[in-house]
Amino acid sequence: MSTPFLVGLVGARGHTGRELMRLIAEHPELMLAYAVSREFAGRSVSDIAPEDKDECVFEALEPEEAARRRADVVILAAPDGAAAPYVEAIEATAPQRIIVDLSADYRFDDKWAYGLPELNRAKIRGATRIANPGCYATAMQLALAPLVSHFGGAPSVFGVSGYSGAGTKPSPRNDIERLKDNLMPYAMTGHKHEREAARHLGKAVNFTPHVHPAFSGLIVTAHIPLTEKMSKSDLAKLYEEKYSKEPLIALRNEPPELKDGSGRKGVLIGGFAVSENERHAVVIAAEDNLLKGAAVQAVQNINLALGLKEMTGLVN
Numbered sequence: 265m266s267t268p269f270l271v272g273l274v275g276a277r278g279h280t281g282r283e284l285m286r287l288i289a290e291h292p293e294l295m296l297a298y299a300v301s302r303e304f305a306g307r308s309v310s311d312i313a314p315e316d317k318d319e320c321v322f323e324a325l326e327p328e329e330a331a332r333r334r335a336d337v338v339i340l341a342a343p344d345g346a347a348a349p350y351v352e353a354i355e356a357t358a359p360q361r362i363i364v365d366l367s368a369d370y371r372f373d374d375k376w377a378y379g380l381p382e383l384n385r386a387k388i389r390g391a392t393r394i395a396n397p398g399c400y401a402t403a404m405q406l407a408l409a410p411l412v413s414h415f416g417g418a419p420s421v422f423g424v425s426g427y428s429g430a431g432t433k434p435s436p437r438n439d440i441e442r443l444k445d446n447l448m449p450y451a452m453t454g455h456k457h458e459r460e461a462a463r464h465l466g467k468a469v470n471f472t473p474h475v476h477p478a479f480s481g482l483i484v485t486a487h488i489p490l491t492e493k494m495s496k497s498d499l500a501k502l503y504e505e506k507y508s509k510e511p512l513i514a515l516r517n518e519p520p521e522l523k524d525g526s527g528r529k530g531v532l533i534g535g536f537a538v539s540e541n542e543r544h545a546v547v548i549a550a551e552d553n554l555l556k557g558a559a560v561q562a563v564q565n566i567n568l569a570l571g572l573k574e575m576t577g578l579v580n
């Protein structure tokens with residue numbers, strides 16, 4: 265048994281932190297070094313994550329304290345706007361330490377590797393600064409990437425996510441009473457994932473998210489105007505060519521449903537359709553916002569950064 269790589273986790277109490285602790289416990293080469301939570305400080309991690317074998321206790325570590333702790337990797341799973349003090353403390357104390365940030369804070373910073381392995385693998389390999397993509401942005405880019413050179417205009421993407429996407433801090437988007445038998449549109453234009461996907465695809469995208477009463481699961485339906493006619497079989501062939509060797513991307517003809525994404529480690533892409541005049545395509549992608557939309561993708565990125573096989577700890 266090789267010496268495990270030590271992983272520090274900030275934001276361990278949250279929805280993505282919970283999934284990350286589960287994946288770290290299952291990973292043969294990773295060991296949880298510390299779990300930061302101000303609210304749960306003093307409680308055993310195993311109270312929340314019974315699979316934790318590393319006998320960690322939640323700690324309210326300030327950035328400087330966290331940076332002084334031994335770790336090969338630090339995962340930041342705190343809300344947008346919270347990462348910088350931890351990044352600065354690690355830069356000052358142990359700059360070679362790998363940081364994977366799950367927030368949107370560094371996704372527009374070219375000094376950080378954008379952590380979408382299926383589209384950016386070479387840049388993630390050996391990186392020490394990795395910005396993990398957003399959940400909708402992951403599904404949107406994987407649904408659109410094979411067609412990007414055929415865009416006859418900005419695609420329109422309709423997204424739906426379970427309410428865990430809104431985090432644990434109470435908000436209308438995770439108010440289960442308000443969401444009961446409901447579907448809530450928000451950020452009609454200019455959502456951060458619309459900007460994120462446009463930046464990394466290099467093409468404009470129109471996106472409107474909605475939140476759904478399910479806890480997790482995410483689906484995007486993309487409408488793409490085409491520069492030239494394309495048959496349904498040619499459309500499906502583009503996805504087969506791009507993704508057939510990707511272990512975390514499954515393809516199918518029938519349209520994925522939101523439930524197909526919930527609990528899935530990867531992304532299911534399908535429902536390939538073209539309009540009667542063959543100048544307009546529709547593609548659907550389903551994932552779990554907490555898994556491929558966050559924690560699974562973070563582990564893929566950690567594996568690549570550490571020089572491990574990308575699917576280490578992810579194949580059950």
Ligand SMILES: NC(=O)C1=CN([C@@H]2O[C@H](COP(=O)(O)OP(=O)(O)OC[C@H]3O[C@@H](n4cnc5c(N)ncnc54)[C@H](OP(=O)(O)O)[C@@H]3O)[C@@H](O)[C@H]2O)C=CC1
Nearest residue numbers: 275278279280301302303342343344346366367429431432
């Ligand atoms: N939920 C999802 O589907 C996805 C979320 N993300 C992103 O991942 C990050 C975490 O999301 P999620 O797990 O849902 O969030 P949660 O709100 O569930 O958890 C975030 C945790 O961070 C801690 N925290 C809050 N503020 C700070 C701070 N200033 N410094 C350190 N820790 C802090 C809190 O724990 P405590 O107060 O106990 O310290 C809290 O539990 C966010 O940036 C989110 O945007 C990305 C992809 C998908």
Ligand SMILES: CC(=O)N[C@@H](CCC(=O)OP(=O)(O)O)C(=O)O
Nearest residue numbers: 366367368398399429430437475
């Ligand atoms: C339902 C819901 O609120 N979802 C969140 C997306 C979660 C996420 O991926 O956030 P980051 O991009 O900040 O990492 C949102 O739309 O803001």
